[in-house]
Amino acid sequence: MTAPRSATDHPSPSLPPTEPGTAPSPIMFLMVGVAALGTLLYAGFLLDPDHRGDLLPYTMVIIAETVLVAQAFFGMWTILSGGHNPRDFAYFHTKDGLYGSDPAVQRQPPHLREPHLHGSPIGVDIFITTYGEDLEVIRGTVRAAMRVRGRHTTWVLDDGRSDEVRDLAAHEGARYVRRLTSGGAKAGNINHALTLAKGEFFAVFDADFVPRPEFLEETLPFFNDERLAFVQTPQSYGNLRTTIARGAGYMQAVFYRFIQPGRNRFNAAFCVGTNVIFRREAVEDVDGIYTDSKSEDVWTSLMMHEAGWKSVFIPDVLAVGEAPETIEAYSKQQLRWATGGFEILLTRNPFRRDVRLSLEQRVQYLVTATFYLTGIAPLILLMLPPMEIFLDLQPMTIETSAMTWFLYYAGFYALQILFAWYTLGSFRWQTLTLAAVSFPIYVKALGNALRGKDVGWQATGTAKGRSPFNFIVPQVLIFVFLALTSVVGIIRDLDNGSVSLATAWNVTNTIILATFLVAAAREGRQLSAPSPARTPAAKPTRTVVARPADTAFAPVWGRGTATLEKETS
Incomplete structure (x- = not known):
């Protein structure tokens, strides 16, 4: 059996550390x-x-x-x-008071300390989205999420409807959610979870991205700005073993080290679907995570920026994941991303008159769409x-x-x-x-x-x-x-x-x-070549299942009837 991963047992990630706000040399x-x-x-x-x-x-x-x-x-x-440092005085002041001033709170275990903003306690949820990933991959992510510092609730959102994943979540102490339908795919999965979780903030991790313990401590203080919708961190990879994984991983390195930080200056840094934390109010303001696209992350960012919300990208590696290792995985990933980008160009061109963006934001989204x-x-x-x-x-x-x-x-x-x-x-x-x-x-x-x-x-x-x-x-x-x-x-x-x-x-x-x-x-x-069999741990638990009334944020995925298991080769 493969040992469960933690946030510290990966080889060197693909994205070297970058000092936040460092101007180009x-x-x-x-x-x-x-x-x-x-x-x-x-x-x-x-x-x-x-x-x-x-x-x-x-x-x-x-x-x-x-x-x-x-x-x-x-x-x-x-x-x-680039060079604009999003960590200003207000950020550090908020970070200093993140756990309040009560000495009793300071003595609690790190993952039980209740985070505060503007002097009041806040609720935080961590969503781990799954759809058929390997059990040990999910286990490593769940365990790391449970160890993230700052009181929070960890949810496993299982669109694969797996009893093994349900038992895994119970064994690790996380909450488990299974929907009756898969409408909206990943976006619908998150939107449904928002009808159950009630925290003012929620972080999203794909099942193969392992968060580091300091994730909330480094991102929550930015939300002292009440118009901030989300904080995005990079995708970094610890499995650069194959030609495909190395090519795919390093293909994104310049984007995360330089392009996304540069977009902070224009309030145009966008969400990339994982390793991100949202303000619930902002998501509800745009009627949930966008479900009618293969690039729900970019579309949701576009809608939030149109609605006047702000975004922040920090180049700190706060989660380490897995790049696609095979041609099949790479092809399906790129097909999904590229289709979503072209959809923006064709159906929501940033230079349309009814798109409510600044000129700089229009340019940045046009560059993304093309x-x-x-x-x-x-x-x-x-x-x-x-x-x-x-x-x-x-x-x-x-x-x-x-x-x-x-x-x-x-x-x-x-x-x-x-x-x-x-x-x-x-x-x-x-x-x-x-x-x-x-x-x-x-x-x-x-x-x-x-x-x-x-x-x-x-x-x-x-x-x-x-x-x-x-x-x-x-x-x-x-x-x-x-x-x-x-x-x-x-x-x-x-x-x-x-x-x-x-x-x-x-x-x-x-x-x-x-x-x-x-x-x-x-x-x-x-x-x-034959691969060794895996024997996952199991323990029964109660399943939270979607009811018809729980789908307020879950319109139908795509432009027709969803067939989520359909192949894309």
């Missing part, structure tokens, strides 16, 4: 400035009429690179906006070399030398990689590989959003362990096509007596896809 300013200069030079090169090639490939380049350049610019702008377009851009760029090799269609004029193209191209991409290397502290080829090969997921997500298709819901940690090749058929087909194209290009270049940029570019793309497929084959072998 002079080196950071220099890096951003150089990267911005490279971006401008590349944009100028592409838009120069003298460099225009054939219309179709040139238009494809402009579309793809416009998305990438715009995201790079706004990302750097947000990073340079972010996953950067995942589609690689597909467009992958098709350019074959167009030149087979059809002799070139994005740039024949007069533009390969070296000139490469220098401008490298001036943008190499500097972006160098900037990412500086912020992460190391080079992560897994992140670049995942970013280059995930385009089928984002194309499908955009199609789902355009058609209003419900992709269903599955927790990241509950992948069924099927062959990874079930989820990467498009990548396999494109790899075969690029490999054959490389052969044709090499033969053509041998006849011409020189190596063309198109062939070199295509061979590079083929190698990147091959690297990903090798990782998929390795994962497939690992999944086919």
